[in-house]
Amino acid sequence: MDIRKSRTLSEDVLNTLRERIISGEFASGAPLRQNPLAKELGVSPIPVREALVQLESEGLVVSKPHHGSVVASLSLDDIVEVFEIRAYLEVPLLRRAIHNITERALEEAKEVLEEFDDALLQQKVQEYGRLNWQFHSLLYRPANRPQTIALAQAYHVRADRYTRVQLRNIGGGVRSQKEHRQLLILCRERDEEGAAKMLERHILAAGRELVDFLADMDKDKRP
């Protein structure tokens, strides 16, 4: 288990549980019991409770009064909606930012895409979400809209949980990387309309592809 050095114990617990859900180690519907988790992590039940409340607000955990918490299972419709919400937030962020993205940030974004290529080649699926958000957020930062960026990031995390399943199974990401490079060119050209349309297509296509993949997986499981 990779507990990174972060500021507090509560954050460590939160990050550990989030990572386990996103990675698929804790499957949809799996119960999350406070006391066994606390014991396993060597902490008191309080930071575990707090983490579960936070993860519930992030949509990764569902809890019912008097019934404890389970890992949230999103339906295919829910997944489509996660990607729609990303588009609602990220397209206006890019529009606000595009005329103020510095050359340095564009250069950095290009380097992230190269790192991304390596991660895809080596099938390091756990790197995908981090690099994807790093690339996107470099383009959004000059919008100067911190709440919108934080919210968009939360929906990236939710989407990431499913995207990893797909990448692990079909080694995707080639389409995505091609679109990232096109988006970067449009940003360099300060083509606001072109970049906004490209980004919307990129996000919604990723959602659709993922849902098609998961629907196929479901079909295969049937007799």
Added chain:
Amino acid sequence: MDIRKSRTLSEDVLNTLRERIISGEFASGAPLRQNPLAKELGVSPIPVREALVQLESEGLVVSKPHHGSVVASLSLDDIVEVFEIRAYLEVPLLRRAIHNITERALEEAKEVLEEFDDALLQQKVQEYGRLNWQFHSLLYRPANRPQTIALAQAYHVRADRYTRVQLRNIGGGVRSQKEHRQLLILCRERDEEGAAKMLERHILAAGRELVDFLADMDKDKRP
């Protein structure tokens, strides 16, 4: 204090603290100490901690490691952003819903506006947020997008905290009600473009008016 009968103690504590922040009883920057709050509410510190974590994810509370929680104070820029996020989420919800809003829902929405008129006349500011969300959500429900609606509601709650200050001070709401009625007519006519534009204007104008009012208030406080 109005602790409504809800499913669990934790929810009661959460609702009570949320209401006190939104109403302005707990001012921006005020410390929220677990043990005194728990004692006052006659509960253990655990549900108070949980409520603070949840309120943090709603943007009403800020906590710093080792420094406890305080009521979040939003800058004027933050407030503008809250209304922008509302527009990003609610305009697509209305577009998805408009062709499927039933006659019955339109009738209900009209009744909510009449109740709203009464509340404004009698300066019942605590009713404003509830009625405002009831009106808007009646129009969004047929979009069949539960996560987007829940997220939009969370941003209504954040906006409400400030809108109440304004209503209490200048008895506003007349412009807002006029716009609500225009919006309802456009929904009746299934005028998607017209309704989308009207709604966007309505949300962003409310934000601008509020920020102008708060900026004026700040100016008056200066020597």
